[in-house]
Amino acid sequence: MNSGATRAGATRIRRAPDGRLAVTDRWGREEVFDAVIATCQSWLLTTAIDTEEALFSQKLWMALDRTRYMQSSKTFVMVNRPFWKERDPKTGRYPLSMTLTDRLTRGTYLFDNGPDQPGVICLTYSWMSDALKMLPLPVERRVELALSALQKIYPDLNIQSHIIGDPITVSWEADPNFLGAFKGALPGHYRYNHRMYRHFMQQDLPPQERGLFLAGDDISWTPAWAEGAVQTALNAVWGVMTHLGGHTASDNPGPGDLYPEWGPIRLDD
């Protein structure tokens, strides 16, 4: 018996004639499962994945569609060594530190792999408007802009002279498998968060809406932190177990058993 689905590039989810769930992958291969957990950003359920309408209620579709994602961008360069750990002979100070600024780099982070080993600098980690400044630009221009901003903060430092290899950049909102970095709920979105989060409690749903579970960063109450995504995974596992007729040991209750007591407060929809 199949009790879950891990498909590379799912493109379609529908109710199979036998009542189970059919998942089609990017190669057109369809397989049928008793339960499915979808962990991608919820917008993908209406874009990359052709999800059968009847699998969710209208209220849940509204929540999934109105979920709002934040933009985010990072640009990395590899450097010959962690030169930031060496003291400046003139000042006795470190030449470069982790740098938070209101210039366009916003956050610069330093990663070393031991002395004299190549290191990595995340030149810029930005969100929202600052990420949009980078969005249309190729990686080389992003590096130029970031170095130019850092040059104003560290006028005596030549970061360029340490760079080796090709830079790497990511804009999560430009990735068709993400469409945004992480959920950034807006005022009024509590109800949508609540609908998505509690969906693993499927006992009271009509049969046509059962069996497809949601988990991951945007189902969580603490998006942008892995811990919240893991909590939703545990919820989904409990949901699948219950869907398949199982239950937890009485002395070790699961998240659904304790949901009425510990679950988030339900406000008016």
Ligand SMILES: Cc1cc2nc3c(=O)[nH]c(=O)nc-3n(C[C@H](O)[C@H](O)[C@H](O)COP(=O)(O)OP(=O)(O)OC[C@H]3O[C@@H](n4cnc5c(N)ncnc54)[C@H](O)[C@@H]3O)c2cc1C
């Ligand atoms: C820029 C950034 C910074 C972050 N910083 C931190 C941090 O400092 N600390 C922290 O705790 N957390 C951080 N997070 C959050 C953390 O990365 C997430 O909470 C965690 O990765 C969520 O795990 P997930 O399994 O829900 O989703 P993901 O890890 O996003 O996995 C979802 C997967 O689904 C795949 N997918 C998409 N479409 C399909 C499809 N059609 N078929 C099959 N697969 C598909 C995607 O390719 C992806 O691999 C950060 C996230 C971002 C974007």
